[in-house]
Amino acid sequence: xxxxxxxxxxxxxxxxxxxxxxxxxxxxxxxxxxxxxxxxxxxxxxxxxxxxxxxxxxxxxxxxxxxxxxxxxxxxxxxxxxxxxxxxxxxxxxxxxxxxxxxxxxxxxxxxxxxxxxxxxxxxxxxxxxxxxxxxxxxxxxxxxxxxxxxxxxxxxxxxxxxxxxxxxxxxxxxxxxxxxxxxxxxxxxxxxxxxxxxxxxxxxxxxxxxxxxxxxxxxxxxxxxxxxxxxxxxxxxxxxxxxxxxxxxxxxxxxxxxxxxxxxxxxxxxxxxxxxxxxxxxxxxxxxxxxxxxxxxxxxxxxxxxxxxxxxxxxxxxxxxxxxxxxxxxxxxxxxxx
Amino acid sequence: xxxxxxxxxxxxxxxxxxxxxxxxxxxxxxxxxxxxxxxxxxxxxxxxxxxxxxxxxxxxxxxxxxxxxxxxxxxxxxxxxxxxxxxxxxxxxxxxxxxxxxxxxxxxxxxxxxxxxxxxxxxxxxxxxxxxxxxxxxxxxxxxxxxxxxxxxxxxxxxxxxxxxxxxxxxxxxxxxxxxxxxxxxxxxxxxxxxxxxxxxxxxxxxxxxxxxxxxxxxxxxxxxxxxxxxxxxxxxxxxxxxxxxxxxxxxxxxxxxxxxxxxxxxxxxxxxxxxxxxxxxxxxxxxxxxxxxxxxxxxxxxxxxxxxxxxxxxxxxxxxxxxxxxxxxxxxxxxxxx
DNA sequence: AGTAGGCGTGGGAACGCTCCCACATTGGTG
DNA sequence: CACCAATGTGGGAGCGTTCCCACGCCTACT
Numbered sequence: 001x002x003x004x005x006x007x008x009x010x011x012x013x014x015x016x017x018x019x020x021x022x023x024x025x026x027x028x029x030x031x032x033x034x035x036x037x038x039x040x041x042x043x044x045x046x047x048x049x050x051x052x053x054x055x056x057x058x059x060x061x062x063x064x065x066x067x068x069x070x071x072x073x074x075x076x077x078x079x080x081x082x083x084x085x086x087x088x089x090x091x092x093x094x095x096x097x098x099x100x101x102x103x104x105x106x107x108x109x110x111x112x113x114x115x116x117x118x119x120x121x122x123x124x125x126x127x128x129x130x131x132x133x134x135x136x137x138x139x140x141x142x143x144x145x146x147x148x149x150x151x152x153x154x155x156x157x158x159x160x161x162x163x164x165x166x167x168x169x170x171x172x173x174x175x176x177x178x179x180x181x182x183x184x185x186x187x188x189x190x191x192x193x194x195x196x197x198x199x200x201x202x203x204x205x206x207x208x209x210x211x212x213x214x215x216x217x218x219x220x221x222x223x224x225x226x227x228x229x230x231x232x233x234x235x236x237x238x239x240x241x242x243x244x245x246x247x248x249x250x251x252x253x254x255x256x257x258x259x260x261x262x263x264x265x266x267x268x269x270x271x272x273x274x275x276x277x278x279x280x281x282x283x284x285x286x287x288x289x290x291x292x293x294x295x296x297x298x299x300x301x302x303x304x305x306x307x308x309x310x311x312x313x314x315x316x317x318x319x320x321x322x323x324x325x326x327x328x329x330x331x332x333x334x335x336x337x338x339x
Numbered sequence: 340x341x342x343x344x345x346x347x348x349x350x351x352x353x354x355x356x357x358x359x360x361x362x363x364x365x366x367x368x369x370x371x372x373x374x375x376x377x378x379x380x381x382x383x384x385x386x387x388x389x390x391x392x393x394x395x396x397x398x399x400x401x402x403x404x405x406x407x408x409x410x411x412x413x414x415x416x417x418x419x420x421x422x423x424x425x426x427x428x429x430x431x432x433x434x435x436x437x438x439x440x441x442x443x444x445x446x447x448x449x450x451x452x453x454x455x456x457x458x459x460x461x462x463x464x465x466x467x468x469x470x471x472x473x474x475x476x477x478x479x480x481x482x483x484x485x486x487x488x489x490x491x492x493x494x495x496x497x498x499x500x501x502x503x504x505x506x507x508x509x510x511x512x513x514x515x516x517x518x519x520x521x522x523x524x525x526x527x528x529x530x531x532x533x534x535x536x537x538x539x540x541x542x543x544x545x546x547x548x549x550x551x552x553x554x555x556x557x558x559x560x561x562x563x564x565x566x567x568x569x570x571x572x573x574x575x576x577x578x579x580x581x582x583x584x585x586x587x588x589x590x591x592x593x594x595x596x597x598x599x600x601x602x603x604x605x606x607x608x609x610x611x612x613x614x615x616x617x618x619x620x621x622x623x624x625x626x627x628x629x630x631x632x633x634x635x636x637x638x639x640x641x642x643x644x645x646x647x648x649x650x651x652x653x654x655x656x657x658x659x660x661x662x663x664x665x666x667x668x669x670x671x672x673x674x675x676x677x678x
Numbered sequence: 679a680g681t682a683g684g685c686g687t688g689g690g691a692a693c694g695c696t697c698c699c700a701c702a703t704t705g706g707t708g
Numbered sequence: 709c710a711c712c713a714a715t716g717t718g719g720g721a722g723c724g725t726t727c728c729c730a731c732g733c734c735t736a737c738t
Binding site: 023026057062 | 697
């Protein structure tokens with residue numbers, strides 16, 4: 001093993017050993033323009049011999065950049081590590097940042113740790129911030145932007161926001177689902193909607209309404225029940241629907257978990273899926289594959305979302321324009337056996 | 340919102356506004372010893388007015404510390420976000436670091452991204468490194484230590500390592516399990532062991548042997564089958580055991596997943612659990628609660644492991660002693676219905 | 679009354695780097 | 709043969725902190 005130097009070698013020492021000036025050594029390490037081969041070789045040898053590693057703090061101090069980007073996930077550890085959605089998004093972000101030569105710094109910040117998080121971010125540890133899954137009314141993105149840090153939010157915080165976010169096109173996806181149900185000849189198409197105060201809830205409902213109109217189906221208020229995205233609430237909502245309108249023959253659920261709940265109720269009620277009632281979910285979560293029957297659902301790609309977030313952030317950082325418009329990602333329908 | 344300053348305020352500007360010297364302002368922000376109330380108040384007002392945030396790079400440059408610790412998880416995103424074990428460990432680490440006023444920087448590094456990871460770590464971005472779940476023969480910890488960075492590994496890389504790690508006391512835990520089976524009057528106690536080249540595999544087997552000796556039960560080679568920690572391998576191993584020794588009445592499995600596989604085989608073979616055969620697992624994974632019947636298992640606490648890792652790392656950082664002995668965490672038996 | 683000690687303070691120096699300007703040294707041109 | 713441009717180079721300045729030394733002032737001793 002190499003001897004542990006009491007103090008880490010500096011650029012000056014590298015330059016001295018290589019017999020060149022500090023400037024030349026710096027040029028070799030960075031851009032590398034306009035350096036003679038002789039000098040370059042000497043510097044590279046010296047770096048190898050001393051085991052030199054540039055000091056990030058010193059560099060950041062003068063360049064005012066760190067080449068690192070924070071991914072802040074404002075959720076409890078349990079949820080983060082529970083939902084496969086996060087794995088995909090993190091994978092997409094990681095890959096995109098790696099090919100842009102940026103380091104990913106993942107920060108988990110549940111509510112309790114908010115204060116220290118904000119401090120950390122504004123201290124110029126990172127050049128930009130990706131924010132995931134914050135709860136509706138959070139002002140965190142604006143506060144961070146207030147400190148001059150570019151921010152991109154995954155999923156819109158609320159429907160009004162028009163800048164600096166990447167989200168799945170929920171309206172389009174829900175429309176796809178309804179069009180598909182209509183296509184299958186369903187005439188009484190119900191929805192189990194999500195909470196109205198969440199963007200995913202309200203805009204998927206919006207897409208449902210638009211889809212009905214486009215397919216020339218009437219909108220019937222009795223065919224709308226709201227759940228809270230949990231499996232239980234889906235099961236309950238389905239019971240309500242069957243009671244209100246026994247002739248229901250198609251259901252669009254705002255997420256897969258509620259759809260699984262609905263399937264369960266339908267099975268208990270003796271309705272065949274998809275013969276009697278066709279069911280479509282949203283998300284294409286792993287459970288959609290393993291449910292009985294496997295679920296037709298609107299596919300959203302977390303990987304693509306991660307990559308888009310990075311692209312938007314890099315663009316914001318490059319242009320300095322904090323008001324870049326948000327981006328909507330298209331979805332597609334995955335037809336399985338439930339419809 | 341506050342006006343966005345073209346350039347962020349510096350300590351010097353704060354000091355000027357407060358009508359004090361740079362030194363005094365610095366003293367207010369840090370330790371705060373020996374500052375008059377008048378000066379302190381003036382500086383604090385100035386900080387608030389300017390929205391001053393200390394520049395981390397500048398501070399790190401002179402103090403040679405960043406007050407940040409990296410948690411490197413050397414696994415694919417899928418596994419990290421799939422295993423509940425990680426959630427617990429990250430939670431423990433997060434809490435421990437927060438109360439020590441250190442920032443947690445989570446870095447996911449699958450094999451492909453190794454190079455840039457090592458660079459990042461040695462560039463003085465963090466003061467110490469916590470390493471999780473690296474594969475057996477990895478030399479990463481030593482290479483990082485070679486750069487003068489303290490490292491603590493979660494789970495021993497291999498049985499020979501005696502420093503800088505925190506691990507569950509597998510030997511003790513396995514002993515507990517066997518003692519329990521003996522206590523239940525089982526006389527033919529078999530084991531479904533893990534791979535011999537993994538620490539968790541070999542040391543749990545070691546504990547099994549010790550447990551037999553302590554309980555005055557003979558060691559019988561025919562009662563040992565190795566699996567690979569998967570449910571399938573557990574099911575297969577159990578079939579082998581039943582075939583070799585139909586009178587087997589107790590089984591210690593090196594992890595819960597294999598235990599679940601064993602339960603499955605036993606059910607198919609018409610053996611009652613626990614009446615005919617008692618089964619004990621290791622890990623206390625969530626599946627242990629939901630299996631049929633619920634699994635008696637050796638509980639290990641990922642939260643405690645995380646906290647211990649942080650404690651050991653902080654101690655290493657404080658003393659500068661990179662050869663602190665590793666720590667073994669005790670386990671306890673959780674008795675459910677499978678024994 | 680004179681002095682020793684403490685407390686609070688200001689500001690120079692240093693941390694290790696990049697930026698940039700000025701200075702060779704070359705080769706080619708009028 | 710003088711001149712200029714291009715090329716490569718060295719090193720000063722400065723990034724925003726903390727550390728530390730030296731200085732003034734006040735209090736409380738001898």
